[in-house]
Amino acid sequence: xxxxxxxxxxxxxxxxGFLGAALMVGAMGCGANASGGAQVAMRDYQFAPxxxxxxxGEKVRLVxxxxxxxxxxxxxxxxGVNQNIPARQQAVIEFQPSAAGVYQYVCLPxxxxxxxxxxxx
Ligand SMILES: [Cu+2]
Numbered sequence: 001x002x003x004x005x006x007x008x009x010x011x012x013x014x015x016x017g018f019l020g021a022a023l024m025v026g027a028m029g030c031g032a033n034a035s036g037g038a039q040v041a042m043r044d045y046q047f048a049p050x051x052x053x054x055x056x057g058e059k060v061r062l063v064x065x066x067x068x069x070x071x072x073x074x075x076x077x078x079x080g081v082n083q084n085i086p087a088r089q090q091a092v093i094e095f096q097p098s099a100a101g102v103y104q105y106v107c108l109p110x111x112x113x114x115x116x117x118x119x120x121x
Pocket of ligand 1 (some may be wrong): 071089108109
């Protein structure tokens with residue numbers, strides 16, 4: 001009787017542990033992917049995340065995925081970035097911020113679609 005109680009407790013703990021591990025793997029999958037870049041989504045005519053932090057001189061590598069049915073661009077004029085991303089496609093974008101400051105990443109066809117790039121010294 002007592003043993004059964006402990007066994008059911010153990011089973012519950014094991015289930016919670018497994019769930020935790022699965023959640024962790026899922027969270028890691030969201031932050032980075034196989035090609036080793038931070039993920040930026042274009043969804044419902046918005047960037048996600050809407051703020052991204054980088055450091056001067058450190059290469060930024062982004063995997064930008066367009067989930068919308070319309071083409072978007074990922075554009076940062078100050079760093080010579082202007083990538084067209086067709087509907088339902090993704091692109092790897094690399095650049096090296098050369099000066100600290102606050103910049104915007106924008107979509108040229110949709111002026112309301114913008115995010116903030118903070119480059120720290
Ligand atoms: Cu757009």
